[in-house]
Amino acid sequence: MEQYYKRDISCGNCNHSYSTLKVKSRYIRPLTHDTDFCSTYHSEETNPLLYYVSVCPHCGYAVTDEFSNKFTAESLQAIRTKIQKHWQFKDFGQTRTVKTAINAYKLGIYSGIIKKETAIVMAGLYLRLAWIYRTVEKNTTQEQRFLKLAVEQFEISYSTGDFEEKEMSEIKLLYFIGDLHTRLENERQAFRYFQLVIQHKTKEKEKRLVEKARERWYEIRTATKLQATS
Incomplete structure (x- = not known):
């Protein structure tokens, strides 16, 4: 466990506090880099991509550091109706398998869509999930699927200018x-x-x-x- 640290998070939806694991920076050692900045890592244990999405175990609302902390009444109602209402307690805050990480991403994507996160945020989710399918799962079909979704969101971001709010x-x-x-x-x-x-x-x-x-x-x-x- 020494390669991880715990980050405490307060859920923006249900206000419960929970902790999730992140990989310590000194253990993140990329082996290769692709032209789209996708990196491969020595092992699953030190692959930061697997820990990019944080999932509240109490309500199922999933976020990344790029998510906005602002909620509209409409988005909160949608999260509680479409996610929280059907959620059964599950802890994503331990060491993750690739399958667990993919499930976390899909929860993050669903949460982002329901909350109406910006295109640049959604693009980042789709792209990183595509990277997991490329480098770990070796699933070209799923990689291409999420690359397509990523580029669509990047193009929307370019047309709306929402990327200017991020470090892009x-x-x-x-x-x-x-x-x-x-x-x-x-x-x-x-x-x-x-x-x-x-x-x-x-x-x-x-x-x-x-x-x-x-x-x-x-x-x-x-x-x-x-x-x-x-």
């Missing part, structure tokens, strides 16, 4: 959208978004990311030309 630059958001479209084999959309990164007015501030986008843009352009001549 416009260039990074555009890069994410381009990369995920590449993984979904939507080359035309990917090309467009990478081009937006390359031409962005603040590109000098994030040169490394712009260079990555330029490399991906060039790969797509080259592949398209080869297809056209074959």
Whole structure:
């Protein structure tokens, strides 16, 4: 248990306090990084992705650190009617299996939809769940399913600007959208978004990311030309 620490949380829905485990930062040692910033880890025990979502054992309302603390009367009523009413006490605050973590994510996604969390928050949930399916479960079908949901939310975030409330630059958001479209084999959309990164007015501030986008843009352009001549 030494690789974990307990975080105490007060549930925004039912006001009960509970604790959940997180992986201590010194134990988080990524082995590899993908182009969409997905990391692989040495073991399930030190994989922080499995502990990203916190679940209240008393009412079932699940959150991430990105969730807003603000509730409307409508959202509270929806949570209590659609989640809490059907919930039986279950403790997600112990060490997690991959299956338990996936269930926590799905509760987080359902909670976020009911509460009407912002698109950038929902995109983060969908993307991290896709990463689990990629790196741990090796389930390409489910990975693609959640990548598609993630990119849809990222695009909504770009159009509404809600990403500005989080630690996400416009260039990074555009890069994410381009990369995920590449993984979904939507080359035309990917090309467009990478081009937006390359031409962005603040590109000098994030040169490394712009260079990555330029490399991906060039790969797509080259592949398209080869297809056209074959």
